[in-house]
Amino acid sequence: MAAMLLTVLSLALLAAANLIHGAAFISMPKEMTIRYGTKDHQRTVVRRYCEWNGQKVLLGSTWTTACCMHCTCTGYGLECYTHGVYMTPPGCLVLVNEVCEVEIVDSSDPNRPCQSLTVGPPGGVVTPGIQLEAK
Numbered sequence: 001m002a003a004m005l006l007t008v009l010s011l012a013l014l015a016a017a018n019l020i021h022g023a024a025f026i027s028m029p030k031e032m033t034i035r036y037g038t039k040d041h042q043r044t045v046v047r048r049y050c051e052w053n054g055q056k057v058l059l060g061s062t063w064t065t066a067c068c069m070h071c072t073c074t075g076y077g078l079e080c081y082t083h084g085v086y087m088t089p090p091g092c093l094v095l096v097n098e099v100c101e102v103e104i105v106d107s108s109d110p111n112r113p114c115q116s117l118t119v120g121p122p123g124g125v126v127t128p129g130i131q132l133e134a135k
Helices: 002-019
Strands: 023-027 030-037 042-052 055-058 062-064 070-074 077-081 092-096 102-106
Touching: 023 042, 042 070, 042 077
Parallel strands: none
Antiparallel strands: 023 077, 030 042, 042 055, 062 070, 070 077, 092 102
16 A cells, blocks of 8 residues: 555656756855946945856846756846756657757657647546646
């Protein structure tokens, strides 16, 4: 009985895996001090920034890397995340396309959408009031 419960819990966690995004704060924001004017009439400005690959990035900046990581520099630090973990039916493949969108395609022909996703739920039973949609 315990083994069956463990199996059910493991399957539930794996089924939820496609909703997980791997977010991480890579670094805390840094500060740099800039002094303007002469010694007698000086103004000091403290500018906060994030650092990415040796570059200083202003707060509020957002970008996508060539590896399809989405990054944002906030007052809390630099946050970058990827698409996460996806479970696919047999014969399907997760593909990240040219504009970093996730597509689930047929593993034998990556130009076609995965046919297993368009079949519907197991047993063909649809709960009334719930629309199923392939994305």
